[in-house]
Amino acid sequence: xxxxxxxxxxxxxxxxFTTVSAQGKEAKSAPAKTDYKFLDQISIEPAAEPSxxxxxxxxxxxxxxxxxxxxxxxxxxxxxxxxxxxxxxxxDVEVEMVKNVNMFRLIDEWYGVKYxxxxxTKNGIDCSALMQILFASVYGLSLPRTAKMQFDMSRxxxxxxxxxxxxxxFNTRGGVSHVGMYLTNNKFVHxxxxxxxxxxxxxxxxxARLIGVGRVLDTNGSTAVVSSKP
Numbered sequence: 001x002x003x004x005x006x007x008x009x010x011x012x013x014x015x016x017f018t019t020v021s022a023q024g025k026e027a028k029s030a031p032a033k034t035d036y037k038f039l040d041q042i043s044i045e046p047a048a049e050p051s052x053x054x055x056x057x058x059x060x061x062x063x064x065x066x067x068x069x070x071x072x073x074x075x076x077x078x079x080x081x082x083x084x085x086x087x088x089x090x091x092d093v094e095v096e097m098v099k100n101v102n103m104f105r106l107i108d109e110w111y112g113v114k115y116x117x118x119x120x121t122k123n124g125i126d127c128s129a130l131m132q133i134l135f136a137s138v139y140g141l142s143l144p145r146t147a148k149m150q151f152d153m154s155r156x157x158x159x160x161x162x163x164x165x166x167x168x169x170f171n172t173r174g175g176v177s178h179v180g181m182y183l184t185n186n187k188f189v190h191x192x193x194x195x196x197x198x199x200x201x202x203x204x205x206x207x208a209r210l211i212g213v214g215r216v217l218d219t220n221g222s223t224a225v226v227s228s229k230p
Contacts (some may be wrong), residue, residue, distance in 0.1 A: 016017040083108060089189045090198050100164065103138045107189050110196045129180050130191040131167065133183055139165065139217060148180040154214025165217045168201060178209075 061153075083105060084098040091098065098104060110133070116124025120132070135141045143150050151169045162182050170178040172226045180190030186201050200208060 031219075036133050054209060080173050090213075091183060091185050093185050100138070101132070103164075106134065106137050107196075111198075113191070113196045115191050115195055125191050125196065127191045130196060131179055131181060131190075134189075135216070141216065143216065148176045150179055151176045151212060151214055152218075154216045157215050159210075159213050161215075164212060165214065165215075167214040168206075168210060169212040170206060170213060171211045172209055176211065182213075 028225060060147070080101045081095075083101060084095050086108075087104050088095040102210045110122070110130065112127070113122050114124050115126065117126050119125045122127035125133075128143075128150060131147075131150060132143045132145065135143050144153060147169065150167060154167055164183055166182040168180045168182055168188050169176050170180075172178045178190070180188040180199070182188045182201075183198065187198050188201055189198050191198070192199065201207065201210060
């Protein structure tokens with residue numbers, strides 16, 4: 001009887017130990033339960049890809065305009081220097097003496113145009129028409145049409161007073177029949193029978209036919225001075 005009681009108690013203890021052990025394993029293997037609390041009106045979104053601000057590109061039109069201005073300016077400077085060098089050789093002076101670039105640019109446009117009595121275009125031009133074009137474009141001054149009329153309107157001066165823009169008058173066919181504009185170093189531009197060119201006033205042909213020097217510009221070289229006839 002006693003043995004049976006002891007055996008029953010042992011079986012009971014063994015069953016209890018097995019149950020407790022199994023519950024412990026279940027507790028270890030089951031993931032811990034976590035309580036989540038949500039806050040109203042707050043949303044969680046994935047982080048956006050980081051953006052890197054790119055360097056602002058230069059405005060193409062502005063850059064192009066600046067390049068155009070720079071190129072034009074450089075081209076103008078180079079063109080002026082070439083023109084000054086060319087006419088310093090023709091006038092036999094230092095480059096620094098060729099200052100009126102606009103005037104020489106205009107002369108260069110007409111240089112070599114053939115002579116045509118009564119003409120006033122690049123198809124042919126005569127001496128007085130060339131003076132009209134030069135004075136209108138360079139000095140903003142309107143001259144009369146013929147060499148004689150230009151002689152009559154000018155203030156006559158001594159040859160020793162000559163300066164750029166003065167007029168030289170010649171007798172090539174009787175009376176005042178030819179006119180040229182003084183430049184510097186005894187050189188003048190005119191429309192000769194060989195075309196628009198630069199000559200020396202002391203060339204024997206012109207020196208023998210020079211009959212007067214006239215000025216139609218004031219001391220500032222910009223305004224007409226109308227004087228009485230000699």
